[in-house]
Amino acid sequence: MLHHIELYVSNLERSERFWSWLLGQLGYEQYQRWADGVSYRADGTYIVFVQAELRYMDVPYHRKRVGLNHLAFRAASREQVDALTDALQDRGITLLYAHAHPFAGGERHYAVYFEDPDRIKVEIVAPA
Template sequence: MLHHVELYVSNLNDSVRAWEWLLCDQLGYTLYQSWPEGRSYRFGDTYLVFVQTEEDHLTPSYHRKKTGLNHLAFHATSLTQLEDIRQQLTSHGFQELYGDRFPHAGGPDYTALFFEDPDRIKVELVATM
């Protein structure tokens, strides 16, 4: 079982604005820890941590196609939830990916929404019906 994931981000305020909306308002996470350089959000026994990257380590910037983390995938409750979240993405700092193929960008039998956070970390919400 996964215990936690820690992500270093280029702008903590931008990341908190985006991720707190997604995790807490949409997916049922709760704020777990908060300190000047970071936040964590918990769901059950698993939590996600967001930490401000120190200035000396901001370049080169993150890219999901380089070695390292490619994306985070979360369960969604339904296609309706995906559609509701999709309508609100950009107002919360996310950018949709593969919008021309929504909701089946992952294939005809795969219902999901794909998008990127402010650091271009890919996020996937999968509706398992």
Template sequence: MIHHIELNVSNLKLTRKFYDSLLPLLGYHQFQDWSEGFSYRKDKEYIVFVQTPPEYLEAGYHRKAAGLNHIAFHAPSSLEVDAITAKMRQSGISILYQDRHPYAGGAETYAVFMEDPDRLKIEVAVWGSGD
């Protein structure tokens, strides 16, 4: 079991807007909040978001470089994936792989893919039958 994941972000305000829209839909609740970061928790696991210091912003992030490629969350059903897709679209979030949605992860995966403000790919999926 993972205890927590900490992500450095380039723009805390934009990151918070994105994850405030997404994480409550997945059963997470706000856990910590301070001037340079915030976190969301579900059960014993939590995700921390921290503003990157200015001197480290220039390098930027790219999921194809060494490091984290994406984060995948479980959804309880295909209906939940559909509801999350609709909510994120309403929030102005672009859905990736539109031409293959919701099977962009393959025939056995019912999922939505999107990018957070730093272009970290986020997947919300049901594996198997989709229900």
């Protein structure tokens, strides 16, 4: 079982706006807060967002380099995926693979794909 994930972000305020809404939709609650970070918890697993130090931000994140490619979350239903898709678009968030949505991962994989403010890919997957 996964205990926690910690992500360093380029702009904590911007990332917090994005992730607090999204994680709230998925059942996470704010867990901890300090000057340079915030975390959210659900079912014993938590996700931490920490402001990256300026001296380490000379090379921007890219999901196709070595390291994290994406985070995938379970949705409660296809209806939740659809509702989140609408809400993401209302918020001006561009969907990835929109031409194949909601089956971009295959005909049996109902999901929505998008990026966070630092271009980390996020996937929300409906139950099979």
